[in-house]
Amino acid sequence: MAIPVFLVHYHEIGLKGRNRSSFERQLIRNIEFLVEDLPVERVSKISGRILVVMDKAAFATPGESEDGFVAGGLANPQVVRVFELLRGVPGVARVSAGWRCGRDMDEIGRLAAEVLGDCEPFQTFKVDAKRSNTDFPIRSMDMNVQLGDLLCGLFPEKTVRMKDPDAKVHVEVIQGSAYVYAKTERGVGGLPVGSAGKFIALLSTGIDSPVALWRLVHRGAVAVGLHFSGAPQTDDSSEYLVRDIVDALANTGGIKRLYIAQIGDYQRRIADVVPAKLRVVFFRRLMFTVANELARREHAKAIVTGESLGQVASQTMENIMAVDAVAEFPVFRPLIGTDKQEIMAKAIELGTYDLSTQACADCCTLFLPRNPETHANMREVTELAAQMDFASWAVEICDAMQIFEGHCNARR
Numbered sequence: 001m002a003i004p005v006f007l008v009h010y011h012e013i014g015l016k017g018r019n020r021s022s023f024e025r026q027l028i029r030n031i032e033f034l035v036e037d038l039p040v041e042r043v044s045k046i047s048g049r050i051l052v053v054m055d056k057a058a059f060a061t062p063g064e065s066e067d068g069f070v071a072g073g074l075a076n077p078q079v080v081r082v083f084e085l086l087r088g089v090p091g092v093a094r095v096s097a098g099w100r101c102g103r104d105m106d107e108i109g110r111l112a113a114e115v116l117g118d119c120e121p122f123q124t125f126k127v128d129a130k131r132s133n134t135d136f137p138i139r140s141m142d143m144n145v146q147l148g149d150l151l152c153g154l155f156p157e158k159t160v161r162m163k164d165p166d167a168k169v170h171v172e173v174i175q176g177s178a179y180v181y182a183k184t185e186r187g188v189g190g191l192p193v194g195s196a197g198k199f200i201a202l203l204s205t206g207i208d209s210p211v212a213l214w215r216l217v218h219r220g221a222v223a224v225g226l227h228f229s230g231a232p233q234t235d236d237s238s239e240y241l242v243r244d245i246v247d248a249l250a251n252t253g254g255i256k257r258l259y260i261a262q263i264g265d266y267q268r269r270i271a272d273v274v275p276a277k278l279r280v281v282f283f284r285r286l287m288f289t290v291a292n293e294l295a296r297r298e299h300a301k302a303i304v305t306g307e308s309l310g311q312v313a314s315q316t317m318e319n320i321m322a323v324d325a326v327a328e329f330p331v332f333r334p335l336i337g338t339d340k341q342e343i344m345a346k347a348i349e350l351g352t353y354d355l356s357t358q359a360c361a362d363c364c365t366l367f368l369p370r371n372p373e374t375h376a377n378m379r380e381v382t383e384l385a386a387q388m389d390f391a392s393w394a395v396e397i398c399d400a401m402q403i404f405e406g407h408c409n410a411r412r
Contacts, residue, residue: 002099002111003041003059004079006086007179008050009094012191024050027091027192033409034085034253039078047132047174052086053100054079074098074118074183087185088251090218091192096170098181103136105143108178109150112169115182116151122166124159127151129171136173143171191220193254194409198222199302199332200291203258205241205360208306208335210249210352211343215334216304217254222408224298225258228287233264234361241360243404248351255406261290261397273387276369280314281376284323286390292328293394294401302330308343309336313372322376326390 008031013023028050032043039058044051058078072079074097086095098115101107116125129143138146148160151169172179201213203225213223227242239260246258263286270282291303307315314323324331335343347353 003056004054005100006052007096008092011093026195030192030253030409038082087187090190092187093189094186096181096184101178103178111180112147113154116169119167119182124161124165125167126162126165127169131173190218196220198300199304200295200300201225201304203227205238207347207356208343210245211346212306212334217252223255227260229262230264231262237360245352245355250407253408256408257406258404260402266393274384277373280372281319281322284314285326288326289390289394290397293398295329302332304332307333313374316374318375322381
């Protein structure tokens, strides 16, 4: 019985020198965690790649012959699901879906015809066959000739083209088995989650912050989401929406947990002391102070925001400087030079855009002035800050936060 397999290719990990094996192990652990509820038999390293083998028992049917294909072939819904999941795992540069079989040219030819037929519609094709060592008696060039002749006979209306064909059949003979595939697509690249530390992500229900969070997860870091709700001064609709956004990003395996902080009453305290034009700056300073406290509790190393320079009043250089003055950890702004159209395109790709465009009450619009200050004066900000004990407020807020566990291998 032929069972689907996936060859997971990586690029950046392969450049890591002496540390390469630790990155490979982390990627394997992450894949095992993400597919644990799917019919996958095992995940292992093979010849500079990672091999994911589907579970033969999950596809067996009574009376089926040993050389039968999985029902639906590579279009089987479970196979497609694993393929799409693997493409979205940080650290994966490319995923190839195909079949594993014995080192028998008749069986290899049968599978080659199967994967080429799955490429329809196409007009031109080529075969790229190779053996990894000489214990297989047929040379790579001879395999190409034999398989090419077979496929030309089975697909007489198609044409062989050696450069830029519409379809390419890959055959690799490795370690006692042959792997045959044609379907291969790019992954998200980056580094495996868990290889680059932990960060606190200020996560709103807007378009930008989920994209910023993903950018750091894509580089191997583990995210701890921190959402600020305007409750009890507003309703708690943003709290449910941000959980939906976290669920949409779950397949990255990069969000350890989500904290929800209700700061509406603290925003009112700020509004009672701070002139309207500076409220936005002080709301942000409170958020960063809370993030400091949470980072200490979570042993995180940085704070990440979705700010883009000049996009709104709080994101001018002067206001960013006034807010950063309270930060006790490095603040990363992966979108700082990105325009809105680029951010929106990425949010659509991640599946968070439709969620982020839903209307809901949140802390960002609470007590918002008509004309916020865009060039905060640090002396004035410092004098006003002395009238409020943000450090003790942050402890109170953190002690009262709701906590939701995420989908992350690092959590274990």
